[in-house]
Amino acid sequence: MAQADSRNEVAERIGYITRVQSFSACHRLHSPTLSDEVNKRIFGKCNNPNGHGHNYKVEVTVRGKIDRHTGMVMNITDLKQHIEEVIMIPLDHKNLDKDVPYFANVVSTTENVAVYIWDNMVKQLPANLLYEVKIHETDKNIVVYRGE
Numbered sequence: 271m272a273q274a275d276s277r278n279e280v281a282e283r284i285g286y287i288t289r290v291q292s293f294s295a296c297h298r299l300h301s302p303t304l305s306d307e308v309n310k311r312i313f314g315k316c317n318n319p320n321g322h323g324h325n326y327k328v329e330v331t332v333r334g335k336i337d338r339h340t341g342m343v344m345n346i347t348d349l350k351q352h353i354e355e356v357i358m359i360p361l362d363h364k365n366l367d368k369d370v371p372y373f374a375n376v377v378s379t380t381e382n383v384a385v386y387i388w389d390n391m392v393k394q395l396p397a398n399l400l401y402e403v404k405i406h407e408t409d410k411n412i413v414v415y416r417g418e
């Protein structure tokens with residue numbers, strides 16, 4: 271229950287909004303700092319030279335004050351537009367390693383995809399609003415990044 275302030279008005283309430291977005295991409299787990307042999311040992315089938323694909327599902331969560339006038343933490347229409355620019359345009363139907371310059375020397379693990387999305391989303395959103403980026407690489411493999 272939110273506390274009443276000295277003027278008997280309801281204090282700020284904090285809300286969380288999550289927008290879900292799917293995208294498809296292919297990649298290969300291969301570290302340029304490791305030998306071919308070690309890459310193969312560590313990444314196994316995911317080191318296949320011709321790559322493999324995923325239907326990723328990303329959950330972007332923002333956290334903030336519920337504005338008294340608009341009733342919103344932020345307009346989901348705006349969040350949708352940021353997701354289009356940060357996730358869909360650069361990543362959807364792409365080869366992550368070859369089409370996205372960030373991954374030229376960064377292994378395209380789901381952890382690093384989450385960092386990529388966080389770092390670009392945080393630049394677009396108002397300060398302190400982004401709370402979490404969660405990626406389902408498969409139904410079984412889920413990564414969370416909170417900017418730490």
Ligand SMILES: Nc1nc2c(c(=O)[nH]1)N=C([C@H](O)[C@H](O)COP(=O)(O)OP(=O)(O)OP(=O)(O)O)CN2
Pocket residue numbers: 299316322378379380381407408409410411
């Ligand atoms: N820490 C991480 N480990 C692994 C990652 C990753 O991003 N971070 N990624 C992979 C692979 O990219 C791979 O595609 C995972 O696929 P797979 O093992 O086939 O997926 P599932 O576990 O869901 O499938 P099973 O049914 O259990 O085989 C590997 N490791």
Ligand SMILES: [Zn+2]
Pocket residue numbers: 297316322323324
């Ligand atoms: Zn993979």
